[in-house]
Amino acid sequence: xxxxxxxxxxxxxxxxxxxxxxxxxxxxxxxxxxxxxxxxxxxxxxxxxxxxxxxxxxxxxxxxxxxxxxxxxxxxxxxxxxxxxxxxxxxxxxxxxxxxxxxxxxxxxxxxxxxxxxxxxxxxxxxxxxxxxxxxxxxxxxxxxxxxxxxxxxxxxxxxxxxxxxxxxxxxxxxxxxxxxxxxxxxxxxxxxxxxxxxxxxxxxxxxxxxxxxxxxxxxxxxxxxxxxxxxxxx
Amino acid sequence: xxxxxxxxxxxxxxxxxxxxxxxxxxxxxxxxxxxxxxxxxxxxxxxxxxxxxxxxxxxxxxxxxxxxxxxxxxxxxxxxxxxxxxxxxxxxxxxxxxxxxxxxxxxxxxxxxxxxxxxxxxxxxxxxxxxxxxxxxxxxxxxxxxxxxxxxxxxxxxxxxxxxxxxxxxxxxxxxxxxxxxxxxxxxxxxxxxxxxxxxxxxxxxxxxxxxxxxxxxxxxxxxxxxxxxxxxxxxxxxxxxxxxxxxxxxxxxxxxxxxxxxxxxxxxxxxxxxxxxxxxxxxxxx
Numbered sequence: 409x410x411x412x413x414x415x416x417x418x419x420x421x422x423x424x425x426x427x428x429x430x431x432x433x434x435x436x437x438x439x440x441x442x443x444x445x446x447x448x449x450x451x452x453x454x455x456x457x458x459x460x461x462x463x464x465x466x467x468x469x470x471x472x473x474x475x476x477x478x479x480x481x482x483x484x485x486x487x488x489x490x491x492x493x494x495x496x497x498x499x500x501x502x503x504x505x506x507x508x509x510x511x512x513x514x515x516x517x518x519x520x521x522x523x524x525x526x527x528x529x530x531x532x533x534x535x536x537x538x539x540x541x542x543x544x545x546x547x548x549x550x551x552x553x554x555x556x557x558x559x560x561x562x563x564x565x566x567x568x569x570x571x572x573x574x575x576x577x578x579x580x581x582x583x584x585x586x587x588x589x590x591x592x593x594x595x596x597x598x599x600x601x602x603x604x605x606x607x608x609x610x611x612x613x614x615x616x617x618x619x620x621x622x623x624x625x626x627x628x629x630x631x632x633x634x635x636x637x638x639x640x641x642x643x
Numbered sequence: 644x645x646x647x648x649x650x651x652x653x654x655x656x657x658x659x660x661x662x663x664x665x666x667x668x669x670x671x672x673x674x675x676x677x678x679x680x681x682x683x684x685x686x687x688x689x690x691x692x693x694x695x696x697x698x699x700x701x702x703x704x705x706x707x708x709x710x711x712x713x714x715x716x717x718x719x720x721x722x723x724x725x726x727x728x729x730x731x732x733x734x735x736x737x738x739x740x741x742x743x744x745x746x747x748x749x750x751x752x753x754x755x756x757x758x759x760x761x762x763x764x765x766x767x768x769x770x771x772x773x774x775x776x777x778x779x780x781x782x783x784x785x786x787x788x789x790x791x792x793x794x795x796x797x798x799x800x801x802x803x804x805x806x807x808x809x810x811x812x813x814x815x816x817x818x819x820x821x822x823x824x825x826x827x828x829x830x831x832x833x834x835x836x837x838x839x840x841x842x843x844x845x846x847x848x849x850x851x852x853x854x855x856x857x858x859x860x861x862x863x864x865x866x867x868x869x870x871x872x873x874x875x876x877x878x879x880x881x882x883x884x885x886x887x888x889x890x891x892x893x894x895x896x897x898x899x900x901x902x903x904x905x906x907x908x909x910x911x912x913x914x915x916x917x918x919x920x921x922x923x924x925x926x927x928x929x930x
Contacts, residue, residue: 462819482822492823500816503809511813514806515825560825 413438413564413595414459414490415471419478421451421458428454430619436564436595443606443627444599446616447639452599453495455616456568459597460492461485472564486515491562495569495599497553499541506537508552512559519561520591526555529589547578554582554589564595571602583609603635617641648778649899650892655780657871657891658788659853661884662846663864664871665794666839672878673811673835674730676737680744682865684840687748688714688847689856690756693763703765703852711844718840722833730832745861752858763851787849794842795884801838802880811835870913876923885924889916 414436421429428451436442446452457463459470461482470478477485491512499508509526527534530551536544541552550570557565571579579602586609590596600606607613607627615623615638623630623638663685670676678684688710695706725744729736771782802808814821814831822828850856850864870890875882890909897908916924 460823462822481827482819483825483827486823486825494820494823498817498820500813500820502812502816507809507812510806511809511821511824511826514810556824 411438411473412436413440413473414597416459417469417471419455419458419465419469421454421463421465421469423451423454423463428619429458432616432619432621434614434621434624436597438563438595439593440612441590441596441598441610443610443613444597444616445601445603445606445613445635445639446622448601449618450616451619452616453568454619456492456495456566456597456599459485460490460566462492486560487517489517489561489563490566491557491560491564492566493553493557493568493570495572497546497549499549499552499556501540501542503541504538505533505541505544505552508541509533509555509559512556513561515560517561521558521561523559526558529558529585530555546574547581550574550578550582558589562594564597565590567596567598567600569599569601571600571605579605603639615639644777645899646896649895651778651780652784653892653895654888655784655788655891656895657884657888658784658791659846659849659887660867660871660890661791661887662787662794662842662849663868664875664883664887665791665798665880666843666846667868668872668875668878668880668883669798669839669842670835671872673815674832675734675815676726676730677734677741678839679738679741679865680748680861681741681843681868682861682863683745683748683752684714684843684861685847685850685864685868686856686858686861687752688840688844689763689851690752690761690847690858691844692848692851693756693761696763703763703848704768706763707845707848710848711841714844714847715837715841718836718838718843719833721840722836723829726836727829727832749858749861756858758857758859760855760857761851762855763848765852769852783852787853790845790849791884791887794845795880798838798842799880807834867909870909873923874913874916876926878927879923879925882923882925882927 412435416432416434419429419432444452444455454463458465461480461484465478467476467479472488477488503511509523532548533551533555541549570582583605598606598610610627613624613627614621615635617638623634667678667681670678691710691713692703692706695701695709696703725740726737729740768783772779773782802811810826810831814826814828818828867890871886872883874889875886893912894905894909898905
């Protein structure tokens with residue numbers, strides 16, 4: 409087994425006053441792609457918020473490369489090398505496409521990703537670089553959101569519902585591009601409601617149900633019935 | 644010719660109002676904070692300018708070199724120490740806290756400098772004038788207007804051309820996502836307030852050279868600043884300059900009709916614009 413990048417230890421987390429996660433244990437190895445699946449309200453977004461520092465928890469509950477980061481603010485977590493592609497893309501409307509990308513690189517971490525590298529990955533963004541980010545199509549906005557996260561040269565990248573609200577053909581394109589995006593040594597956590605898509609790009613998966621891990625295992629070999637049971641909670 | 648003169652003098656006066664307003668506009672734009680103490684901070688800067696000129700014997704314009712960084716530092720500490728804690732979903736706490744600050748600043752100034760009107764002595768600059776096409780323009784108002792244009796232009800450049808400006812806009816758009824980009828919003832807000840009070844320092848000293856001041860006049864300056872911001876449209880810096888000019892012209896033209904109408908006509912023009920265009924003439928923030 410390779411080195412552990414991210415480790416969650418009995419993570420309890422809250423969404424406002426409501427407890428959304430109960431004792432979640434989870435591990436991501438370096439270079440591994442992990443899928444988190446689960447129904448609406450299972451706690452997937454709270455999990456993402458807890459890892460990225462948008463929700464602060466007890467320090468030892470989130471461990472990244474041997475350091476406890478559970479109590480750090482999001483900007484401090486970003487400096488450690490964790491980037492989030494947030495649900496609903498959440499681009500900065502008053503920034504142009506290029507500025508949205510540049511602000512992603514403001515963390516100042518070294519690595520392969522630069523403005524040129526992102527434009528090479530998504531050439532359409534180069535044409536649209538001076539445009540307001542909100543004037544782009546949904547798929548192009550998602551490219552900007554992914555590019556913005558990559559600009560930070562993260563070691564671990566979190567994708568939260570990247571297919572939400574996009575046309576199926578665009579989703580196909582984005583998932584086709586994922587292996588190229590998640591480069592050498594980079595770990596990724598993919599949160600997705602589309603189970604088939606999530607399993608196809610990941611090595612392992614965790615299924616959440618009502619804030620608890622209901623099933624985990626290898627993505628390639630898991631039986632469909634087991635997933636249905638873990639996903640919906642029906643026997 | 645008298646009317647032309649009134650319009651020109653009003654335009655130049657508008658430069659001073661734009662300086663009052665620029666700091667307000669900046670912090671509202673970045674963090675949606677309405678700073679009730681802004682006028683008193685202008686007066687505080689005027690008093691700091693007074694002390695620096697009298698103690699160090701500097702020319703008031705040279706005093707800027709001291710007062711601008713001091714005010715900027717006060718701004719950063721104020722933001723990190725107090726104002727950041729008031730920001731949230733509720734808009735009431737920042738209003739209450741800055742109102743309290745206003746009272747504290749006013750009374751501290753009263754305690755230290757007394758209620759006697761003071762003036763910053765700028766020597767020959769105060770009375771120097773040039774003749775342009777039959778109009779006599781004071782060098783000081785022209786200089787103030789020039790400084791206002793330069794300040795607005797630099798703020799505009801900073802906002803749209805630098806990494807700091809990008810960070811300001813991103814944080815203003817979405818604080819959480821900006822935090823994910825490695826921007827600590829508390830620090831960003833601190834920098835915005837530092838910048839705003841740096842501009843306020845310039846406003847205070849120009850005010851102190853132009854007219855006499857005492858600790859109680861902050862409220863009036865706050866109103867002029869607000870009116871300039873609202874007339875120009877929230878979040879638009881050039882709009883703020885135009886708003887200041889409209890206010891200045893309204894006042895001097897009003898005073899031309901009847902000297903008692905100076906302030907009233909400014910407020911009336913403001914109310915008319917507010918009634919016709921509630922978002923101001925050139926709004927940039929759509930909410």
